[in-house]
């Protein structure tokens with residue numbers, strides 16, 4: 001089940017999808033912040049699971065059901081180690097980051113928020129770490145506050161944090177790495193600050209989990225959310241990590257099979273976590289393959305993944321900075337594996353269309369970050385995001401494509 | 412540059428994108444409507460001065476890609492002086508052009524948008540300002556969004 005040790009030298013061979021022509025050019029895939037590609041080992045695990053072990057989990061007494069249960073619970077144990085959680089009961093499988101945050105908001109937020117309470121967010125949150133909090137605030141009468149972003153350099157402005165992070169704050173939810181700015185936030189420091197005022201911390205790790213070592217103990221968060229498809233794993237599977245003591249006190253958020261210990265016609269009792277939060281048939285096939293994605297990343301070494309992706313992003317930032325009329329977002333120094341930028345005279349969607357003609361996959365738009373874009377006075381940016389298989393020559397291709405586009409629109 | 416891309420970014424489109432006509436708020440407007448594409452963030456406001464049933468003056472404001480800006484600009488030049496019925500007919504023709512690549516029967520700058528049909532994701536860029544204009548024409552209070560219109 002475990003991945004063949006992966007070498008950096010031959011890494012592109014692990015990703016057959018990269019070996020194709022797009023519009024007559026070799027594919028340059030720089031849309032990894034939206035979704036990464038999956039290595040052969042992950043695809044093989046999906047294939048193996050469905051070809052050999054597929055059966056419903058937990059409820060069966062026959063051989064296949066036991067194997068499927070082992071694969072599913074084995075994946076949970078693998079994810080537990082991957083993020084340094086204290087116990088497998090702290091790892092809940094969800095559809096992804098969005099569902100994980102909705103779960104915390106509805107269950108923990110629904111049970112604990114009162115009128116007068118405050119949910120603290122930051123101005124750089126993805127819509128999925130913003131809308132669920134707006135919804136639960138409306139339901140409970142809690143209000144929202146935001147830690148501001150400094151401007152184009154995209155750092156959290158912590159100068160006023162003590163006036164924002166007050167004892168009324170019950171939940172502090174923030175992103176570890178910004179999907180629009182590339183900023184790496186000081187997660188451990190922010191969680192410690194939250195703890196000091198008695199607030200629960202929720203870390204959106206969607207953009208960090210596949211790119212750097214992420215350890216819930218070292219970060220000291222109460223909850224963490226992430227998606228498999230942004231860490232070389234399958235779509236439709238993700239994780240909510242929660243501290244055991246908090247999870248045990250939380251009500252279920254969906255009802256159904258698998259999450260009850262006893263059902264009567266008029267009431268039911270809940271199983272403990274994680275089953276309490278996994279009503280219905282879970283996505284065990286993709287969970288198994290997500291475990292394989294963990295093997296893949298650990299074989300590469302997550303510290304080296306961080307260095308690799310960060311170095312590419314920094315180099316791209318420096319080279320793009322030479323282009324006329326460009327506005328680069330996010331910090332100039334340390335950043336996650338992406339760069340985001342806008343040109344004065346050419347709209348992001350036109351840039352992306354031209355890049356596509358050169359075989360380069362980029363993303364243009366508001367990146368589910370509309371309030372931040374509005375604050376920065378931008379309608380959209382172009383984003384290039386890197387992963388383990390990207391190479392420096394792909395930055396050459398990116399810069400050349402940008403120059404061609406600028407020439408064309410300059411007329 | 413590929414044939415598809417040069418069809419999409421025709422000279423007429425580049426020209427309107429670089430030098431938009433009738434851009435900015437219309438001080439004398441008696442109708443206006445806002446349009447947006449939530450998925451890509453494009454925005455467009457259209458201002459009309461209706462004289463009876465006729466569009467006496469028209470302008471637009473907004474932000475978006477070259478296709479959406481050029482389409483809004485060209486639209487204003489086409490709709491000025493038209494009645495509501497004529498505007499509807501023009502939009503029907505324009506929709507045929509962008510959605511199906513059908514050349515218009517009469518010679519028209521709108522034909523420059525025939526290349527859009529090869530890029531389905533861009534059809535809504537080309538039609539956004541038209542949705543807003545028709546809403547303004549009908550005095551509909553709601554904001555146009557191409558995601559709830561069928562393109």
Ligand SMILES: Cc1ncc(COP(=O)(O)O)c(C=O)c1O
Pocket residue numbers: 033034095096097098099126128129175177178179204206207227368
């Ligand atoms: C920072 C961040 N949070 C949350 C999400 C949502 O992830 P998903 O769509 O997998 O639920 C994304 C993905 O775009 C993201 O970049």
